[in-house]
Amino acid sequence: QVAWVEMNGKSPMIRLAPIQVSGQLRARLWPNLTAVLTSATLSTNTSRQLGVDGDFLDVGSPFDYRSTSLLYCAKHLPDPRNESFPDASHTELRRLILAAKGRTLALFTSWRAMQQAAEALRPLIPFRLLTQGDGPQPALAQAFVTDRASCLFATMSYWQGFDIPGDALSLVVIDKLPFSRPDDPLAMARREAAGPNAFRFVDIPRVATLLAQGVGRLIRTSQDKGVVAVLDQRLATAGYRSEILSDLPPMKRSISFVEVEEFLAKC
DSSP: OEEEEEEETTEEEEEEEOSOOHHHHHHHTGGGOOOOOOOSSOOTHHHHHTTOOSOOOOOOOSSOHHHHEEEEEOTTSOOTTSTTHHHHHHHHHHHHHHHHTSOEEEEOSSHHHHHHHHHHHTTTOSSOEEETTSSOHHHHHHHHHHSTTOEEEEOGGGSSSOOOOSTTOOEEEEOSOOOOOTTOHHHHHHHHHHGGGHIIIIIHHHHHHHHHHHHTTSOOSTTOOEEEEEOOTHHHHSTTHHHHHTTSOOOEEEOOHHHHHHHHHTO
8 A cells, every 4th residue: 555645625634545456346245246447448468457267259349430530649749748848739729629619629638738728728719618627517518519719728637538429529639648657655655566567567568548538528428539649749659659549439540630620520
């Protein structure tokens, strides 16, 4: 287990969490029941993390991702760790929103990044711009669907379970690969336990799962069509990119903005 202290308002709070849950689940849960675990995004590695020793079956997807979706990586943008990235990413996000004629869900890895993007783009786009925090999620979803040219900017809680089928959503934009904060106590403890291979066995699987969940906001039915744009050039340049891409749906891939414009024009 790992323990750490957080501030809850003005009061310190002690947190305690298991570094791995597989042993406890294997000992306390799975021997007592028969379970069927299903997911549209989790990989085969998940069974090991959950301590499951049973069978794994991949039944594929009913969606034709290759013809209905395009995965675009803005390879030309600076590295997200570069100080020039925010301005460059805002310019690219504006181009994407205009190409999609609104209809955009932009997902950010931090609240600050979302607020900065909203502040920069609100006066520059001719579409209604909603942000997480403007209201409860159901109300924002209804407003987004009702105004079919609107845009919604949100953070990590919208990467999972946010369901907008139909042509109200034709573009999902992800600002960065969702790596954990370097000072996250639980991630630090898991990296320490994994040793020299921590990046491969701790960080990459988490990024791949979260990215797959974010990408999954686009295609919700067999009639849906659109583009997922990742503004993090590392998805096209980093040596570990293949491990992340292997967990994503088999979408057509591109680094060409012209291809994005052509694809969105047909959505």
